[in-house]
Amino acid sequence: MAVAAALARLQAESKCAVCLDDLKDPVTIECGHNFCRFCIRQTWADLQEKFPCxxxxFQCQEGHFRSNTQLGRMVQIAHKLHSSRSKRRRSEKTNLCEKHNQELTLFCEEDLEVLCPQCVGPPDHLRHHMSPLGEAASLHRSRLHSHAKLLRKQVANTQKLISAQSKVPLELREKVEARRQQLASELELLTQFLQQEQQAALERLAQEEREIQQQLSNNITAFAGHAASLKSLLDRVVKHNALSEVQLLSQIKHFYQGSNSEISPPIFSINLRREAYSFPPQYSALQRVIKEFGVDIILDPETASPNLFISTDRKWVRFAKKKRSSSRLSKKPGANPVVLGFPDFYSGRHFWQVEVGDEPQWGVGVCRVSKSSKELRSGQGCWRVQLQEGGYDAPGASPCPLQLDVRDRTLGVFLDYELGEISFYDMPSGAHLCTFQDSFTEPLRPYFYLGPEAKPLRIIGM
Known part of the structure; x- marks a missing residue:
């Protein structure tokens, strides 16, 4: 009580007699009394000769006063002492049960509530597990510590996701640009049919890009909000961890209820719509053929001549000056650079595409599996389009010779086994080049011939 009385007197002495509040920027006048600088100035503002305390x-001369810095610091100390005592009183008050006015000493683990000994009786907490406050506080501080670690990890992961999502616009621009180039390439040979379609497609693509940009921006904003929520939750964990045992356990139920509601936004992914075009009838029919009869072709290294190098994915072949180990075809001397593809065809319709270069010599087509190595090397038993020194050729096909400008291009090969036809197309325009007609009674395989100066042949995946 003596301490409280002394503190009360100190509080009274630190008040300004004019505003009756704590002294602010205190000054001392001639008689020794202290006032706020602002208060004494306002009091003497209209006086000319006499300046009474x-x-x-007491009549002060000319209204002189001097600053009292030391007193100002004492006032601040008194204010802090008063605030600290008030908080301690409130804390002591919260340690009592509001219902029974008894000291709170137990914690119910089922209901997550702080209780007094009288609260634990039936019916509210019958057979519930009770823990002493210290033990329960230690347990939940440990849980909060683990929760904080998890939240910090989630914050870090969310920041990484935000960083990754921030890079998506570049990926979006690259994909849009790639799609734009694809559109331009497909439409170049069909301008007379597709001028209006091309303009409409590009406008839809631009609109889709804007929409995706907006969705992406919203997604990044959502992640930023999620990160802020996680940080706010982490701040609450830190604040809860600093509370007294009773305060911590009194609020832990609400904290756990609020912390379980945070859900991370979904990760945004780019899915551009596939455009549909009004192509000419011939091209549209070919697209249906590709979709229905497209087949994945791979090269058979066992059938490759020694000077041919096959890629590890068995999708492309190039001529190599250094011979590799022998293969089934290379056992014959003077073998031409030929390799066959998988699978064998015994029936049905099949379509595949091959990228070819503008340098002779090369040949692409179909051959009989039963033909001897000598016949394969000479091109017998094969139906093929080839580039020789004089240009493109398709021996035995109709029409022939082929009227094409020599350049890098993609050939489409369509085999109709029952109909006895092998047709070649210039892709992606779908222009028909030539067709072979024959009767097939034996298994057939894709055929590839590659000369020393030719560029690699590459099979396009379907």
Whole structure:
């Protein structure tokens, strides 16, 4: 009580006699009394000759006063002491049960509530597990520590996701640009049919890009909000961890209920719509053939001549000056650079595409599996389009010779086994080049011939 009385007197002495509040920027006048600088100036503002003290009425000369910095610091200390004592009183008050006015000493693990000994009786907490406050607080501080670690990890992961999502616009631009180039390439040979379609497609693509940009921006904003929520939750964990045992356990139920509601936004992914075009009838029919009869072709290294190098994915072949180990075809001397593809065809319709270069010599087509190595090397028993020194050729096909400009291009090969036809197309325009007609009674395989100066042949995956 003596300490409280002394603190009360100190509080009274630190008040300004004019505003009756704590002294602010205190000054001392001639009689020794102290006031706020602002208060004494306002009091003497309209006086000319006499400047009386508001407390003792002592007449000060010319209204002089001096700053009292030391007193100002003492006032701050007194204010802090008063605030600290008030908080301690409130804390002591919260340690009592509001219902029974008894000291809170137990914690119910089922209901997550702080209780007094009288609260634990039936019916509210019958057979519930009770823990002493210290033990329960230690347990939940440990849980909060683990929760904080998890939240910090989630914050870090969310920041990484935000960083990754921030890079998506570049990926979006690259994909849009790639799609734009694909559109331009497909439409170049069909301008007379597709001028209006091309303009409409590009406008839809631009609109889709804007929409995806907006969705992406919203997604990044959602992740930023999620990160802020996680940080806020982490701040709450830190604040809860600093509370007294009773305060911590009194609020832990609400904290756990609120912390379980945070859900990370979904990760945004780019899915551009596939455009549909009004192509000419011939091209549209070919697209249906590709979709229905497209087949994945791979090269058979066992049938490759020694000077041919096959890629590890068995999708492309190039001529190599250094011979590799022997293969089934290379056992014959003077073998031409030929390799066959998988699978064998015994029936049905099949379509595949091959990228070819503008340098002779090369040949692409179909051959009989039963033909001897000598016949394969000479091209017998094969139906093929080839580039020789004089240009493109398709021996035995109709029409022939082929009227094409020599350049890098993609050939489409369509085999109709029952109909006895092998047709070649210039892709992606779908222009028909030539067709072979024959009767097939034996297995057939894709055929590839490659000369020393030719560029690699590459099979396009379907």
């Amino acid at each position: 508001p407390v003792c009425r």
